[in-house]
Amino acid sequence: MPEGTSETKLVNFAMANKARRKIINFLANGDRDIEKIEEIAGKKTLEFHLKILQDAGLIELEGRNVKLSEYGKNFLKGKKESGTEEIKDLSQVKPVEIAEIRQLLPCIADSSKFRVIANMAPPLGGILKILEPIFPKGNYLDRKDSLIVKSGEIITTIYGSGKVSMRMVKNEDEAREELESLKNTINEAILKGVFPVPREKIRVELMDIYKYLPRTNCGKCGEQGCYSFAIKLMAGQVTLEKCTPLKESEYAYNEEQLQFLAVYL
Ligand code: SF4
Incomplete structure (x- = not known):
């Protein structure tokens, strides 16, 4: 089951496409063979869509048979329960x-x-x-x-x-x-439509985090100082929100940098 940020992104990407949402909703009513799915989603790019859904862990392929994975079933169930329904697609969106x-x-x-x-x-x-x-x-x-x-x-x-x-x-x-x-x-x-570009791999070092913290050692985060906070942030033991001075306007740029880097920790 997808758990981390990159897996969540795979699921979001998979569900951002109308044809793929159609496939998932179709499979909610039971396993299907590929020919049946072709009838509702078209033949041309079906292989591509199935691969995306499979990579996201939403479906399983067994020969010509396609079914929702356990994660796929839970994902759909969660959507119904939360009432979030479908993720919007882009076909109705006007150019900006x-x-x-x-x-x-x-x-x-x-x-x-x-x-x-x-x-x-x-x-x-x-x-x-x-x-x-x-x-x-x-x-x-x-x-x-x-x-x-x-x-x-x-x-x-x-x-x-x-x-x-x-x-x-x-x-x-x-x-x-x-x-x-x-x-x-x-x-x-x-x-x-959304075609993902290769993600740039970003390796975040302790000093990358430290240099964007306010470095005032004010202790408002409950740590001894900014360096200790950076270590704990790297280890996933605290969240950025604990450093409240970052909300001050003078640190707006630092906060954005840190929010960006925190995704790669
Ligand atoms: S609250 Fe922020 S600025 Fe203050 S010590 Fe903690 S990390 Fe440093």
């Missing part, structure tokens, strides 16, 4: 536009760089999670319904409300270029 760039302010972390607040319309609330796999360095944060995308030094956060915050850009031209590229990547996914 960058409606406006509202601010260009110096970055707190590096005053030679800028941060930008922009607006994306229509807002992508509810489908940001589906878009996560199209970015090599993208992390969806459920808690905030936001998608953090990293490109070089630039960190962009897209919120479900349509707000886009971009940090560490050199100037307005770079911000516009980056926003345009972001828009094109998203619109391509809306048009053609």
Whole structure:
């Protein structure tokens, strides 16, 4: 049964596609042979869809017979119980536009760089999670319904409300270029469906974590200091939320960096 972050991402990706959701719902009524599934999901890409569902641990293949795995059954049951129904697909989603760039302010972390607040319309609330796999360095944060995308030094956060915050850009031209590229990547996914790109493997070292903590050793997290906190965070014994000073505006950039890195721990 999928348990970790990468397995969860496989399941999210598998269920982000309409044909695959159709297959899963079809299998909810019992095992089927491949020919029957072809009738409802088409023949052309069936092999591909079955492989994705199998990799996500949702189905099992035995010769020409396809059935839901135990995990697949529990997954469907959980969806019904939580009332979350289906994950939205992208066929009804309209292409996005960058409606406006509202601010260009110096970055707190590096005053030679800028941060930008922009607006994306229509807002992508509810489908940001589906878009996560199209970015090599993208992390969806459920808690905030936001998608953090990293490109070089630039960190962009897209919120479900349509707000886009971009940090560490050199100037307005770079911000516009980056926003345009972001828009094109998203619109391509809306048009053609979500095709995941290879995830960049990120090895996180203790010092990567430590350097983004406030390093004030205030003890508000209950640890002796930031270094001890970093060790425990690496070991999965504490969560980032325990470091409350990170919520202060001066550490906004640090918090985003840490949230990004924490996914790879
Ligand atoms: S609360 Fe944050 S800043 Fe304070 S000691 Fe803990 S890790 Fe460091």
